[in-house]
Amino acid sequence: MTFAMPGGASRNAGPILYGPEITAVADALLAGHYGHGPLTERFERDLARFLDVPDVVAVATGTAAMHLALLEAGIGPGDEVIVPSLTFCSTIQAIVATGADPVFIDVDNNNLCVRPDDVLAAITPATRAVLPVLYSGRAVDLTGIQHHLDARGILTIEDAAQAFGSDLNGRLVGANPHVVTCFSFGPMKNLTCGEGGAIVPRTPQQAQTLRRMRTVGIAQTLAQRADSTTYDVIGFGIRAHLQSLNAAIGSAQLAHFTHARTIRQQLWRHYTQALAGVPGAEMTDVDIDHTVPFNCVIQVPDRDQVLRRMRAAGVGVGVHYPPNHLQPAFARWTTDLPVTEDIGRRILSLPFHPSLRPEDVNLVVAALHDALSSRNP
Numbered sequence: 001m002t003f004a005m006p007g008g009a010s011r012n013a014g015p016i017l018y019g020p021e022i023t024a025v026a027d028a029l030l031a032g033h034y035g036h037g038p039l040t041e042r043f044e045r046d047l048a049r050f051l052d053v054p055d056v057v058a059v060a061t062g063t064a065a066m067h068l069a070l071l072e073a074g075i076g077p078g079d080e081v082i083v084p085s086l087t088f089c090s091t092i093q094a095i096v097a098t099g100a101d102p103v104f105i106d107v108d109n110n111n112l113c114v115r116p117d118d119v120l121a122a123i124t125p126a127t128r129a130v131l132p133v134l135y136s137g138r139a140v141d142l143t144g145i146q147h148h149l150d151a152r153g154i155l156t157i158e159d160a161a162q163a164f165g166s167d168l169n170g171r172l173v174g175a176n177p178h179v180v181t182c183f184s185f186g187p188m189k190n191l192t193c194g195e196g197g198a199i200v201p202r203t204p205q206q207a208q209t210l211r212r213m214r215t216v217g218i219a220q221t222l223a224q225r226a227d228s229t230t231y232d233v234i235g236f237g238i239r240a241h242l243q244s245l246n247a248a249i250g251s252a253q254l255a256h257f258t259h260a261r262t263i264r265q266q267l268w269r270h271y272t273q274a275l276a277g278v279p280g281a282e283m284t285d286v287d288i289d290h291t292v293p294f295n296c297v298i299q300v301p302d303r304d305q306v307l308r309r310m311r312a313a314g315v316g317v318g319v320h321y322p323p324n325h326l327q328p329a330f331a332r333w334t335t336d337l338p339v340t341e342d343i344g345r346r347i348l349s350l351p352f353h354p355s356l357r358p359e360d361v362n363l364v365v366a367a368l369h370d371a372l373s374s375r376n377p
Ligand SMILES: Cc1ncc(COP(=O)(O)O)c(C=O)c1O
Pocket: 061, 062, 063, 064, 087, 088, 090, 091, 133, 159, 161, 162, 183, 184, 185, 186, 196, 197
């Protein structure tokens, strides 16, 4: 994939490739390890060590991680799950897939994450879970309302698809024992497996159930099946395991994660400096000292005009995300969310990928400046 730059230059917009991924995938192919296998289990151990947690369950995607975490919690028809509308649609699809009802709430105008007070205000007797989205990688802190959630038996299952490597007051996202964390390791994520995801479970029982659910309901582990002529299908399951080929990429990438963190934070800081001179452009507050930023989302007036002008100048800008409560598929659950609707008209994602250089950022910001100053009233 290439990334168009003003002036016709182009830069690879893919993830960072460190090199060992190629050997790791070749080794897996030669060993005949394609599907779920020892490399998947090694990746789980690597992740658990990195996060300093007892266990991690690897799955096929971030969407599957949330779907399975919700199902494992017993969430289904008649239950409500509180969720921001400003997220990728797969967060909502994961809730809807369980038969539960998403209850859309607004987000903070500055950091684009849910506010604890809005979570509390949305609670009803049917609320079973809250699903905060760690927008741009910023950790969401619900500790101030944890006792309210506990008192009502409401679980927190977080969408940390964009937040691998970020922390909350020094504790890595994924290591909070009050929260079930779901990561994505898709192509553009802070850590990539090509495609992949993971759930950080909170009990051995939960881990066991999730492992059964990701392998079509089969009870036995890989090792247990090696000596057996049969297996037991003991409950619900879908096919959502992480393939060895993808796990091999993930383990190789994880070994270099410090580099990814540094590059992403540097890029963000460079954007902060460059955008300071652009009237009308407001950056998202990602709490950069604690966040490995996934993207660079700003708010601008007349966004559609600015977006078109920047694309015409060759800059690959986008919108993350069109609000979900306004999507046809989720019309049943729509509600009035004035902040999200305003943000939805103003957000603009600037190019943000590890191979961008400071001079590229300057070109993007110059194009933004031009687009903003030449827009029609
Ligand atoms: C906020 C958010 N949630 C969920 C997902 C879904 O993850 P995946 O693509 O791995 O299913 C993504 C990424 O695509 C995301 O950015």
